[in-house]
Ligand SMILES: [Zn+2]
């Protein structure tokens with residue numbers, strides 16, 4: 001294995017070399033130059049994140065199966081799910097928007113939860129196979145396109161708008177979506193990608209000897 | 225801080241964009257691949273400035289139709305009306321939900337504009353080799369990454385209105401071309417922020433004494 005210590009990193013936002021100090025449980029290290037968080041200590045991350053991801057998977061299923069809201073006007077009723085909204089967008093000609101909504105509200109969160117569960121399970125027996133590295137990259141991308149919280153605000157906006165003309169009823173799905181937002185946030189913040197990467201098998205088994213950059217400043221610990 | 229900053233690049237190290245591992249590159253021109261995850265290494269994101277400019281300009285062009293064209297058309301037995309983002313905000317304000325009107329105004333109108341101006345500002349200062357306000361500019365970049373997604377709220381609202389209100393001929397809601405341009409603006413600004421490299425903010429002051437605190 002390469003001899004470069006895992007404790008020395010270059011800040012992703014400003015490239016400053018720094019040593020990550022031993023952190024107290026729950027403590028974070030910040031880049032002294034630009035203020036970006038470079039590391040957080042997350043004891044028990046693996047177990048907690050697994051539990052949260054399983055709960056998020058359940059909330060995700062309910063959110064997508066149950067109606068988000070219902071409407072009644074002059075004795076007629078209608079209700080919609082996420083898929084229903086996407087389908088109507090598609091049917092009425094806004095195909096690209098339909099695909100984007102499906103991506104942000106369904107596909108990205110599903111991949112985010114699914115990939116993370118696969119990663120967590122395979123990290124239990126380190127070193128994890130190399131495809132876990134690819135999933136670690138993908139889970140980050142999926143997370144950045146997953147917009148359940150924005151969708152929730154969009155639902156509230158349309159509920160208020162429609163309440164002016166018809167009777168609207170929030171459905172079970174909307175409460176599940178609320179739970180899903182909290183679980184996704186807790187899941188992402190309890191996951192420790194640095195720890196995960198340290199358990200993945202390297203592409204190059206016998207890396208060249210790499211000299212450690214001498215010196216370098218220490219990252220500042222929490223509460224600078 | 226008054227010392228000369230030691231960066232990965234100045235010390236001949238490259239940080240992996242995927243896994244964060246710091247390693248000695250294979251060569252200065254072609255840094256090679258990350259020994260841990262196999263990702264192609266780059267000292268700085270490739271063509272960051274040109275790509276970001278291209279995306280910012282395209283998003284800026286989409287911003288006008290996104291705000292001028294209607295996003296939904298509501299048809300009832302007696303009337304048919306189309307709403308743009310702005311007229312939607314005005315309606316909400318008039319029906320008493322001024323707080324939601326304000327949220328929509330900020331999310332749909334102001335955030336995309338703020339994001340485009342902030343990116344243009346970062347690009348121009350980097351191109352001019354500005355060395356001041358580095359920390360503030362870094363903070364601006366991070367803030368932009370977080371708030372951009374909220375602009376999507378009106379497209380979600382339109383989608384659920386379209387999905388829900390299908391009581392023909394009593395009342396129905398149909399999407400209009402504005403939603404396409406609007407989602408375009410959101411996506412393009414998100415990708416633009418991704419393709420910019422915040423390390424460029426600091427590169428101009430590399431080797432100089434930092435007087436930034
Ligand atoms: Zn930094």
Ligand SMILES: [Zn+2]
Pocket residue numbers: 240241242243244245258259260261262263
């Ligand atoms: Zn890597």
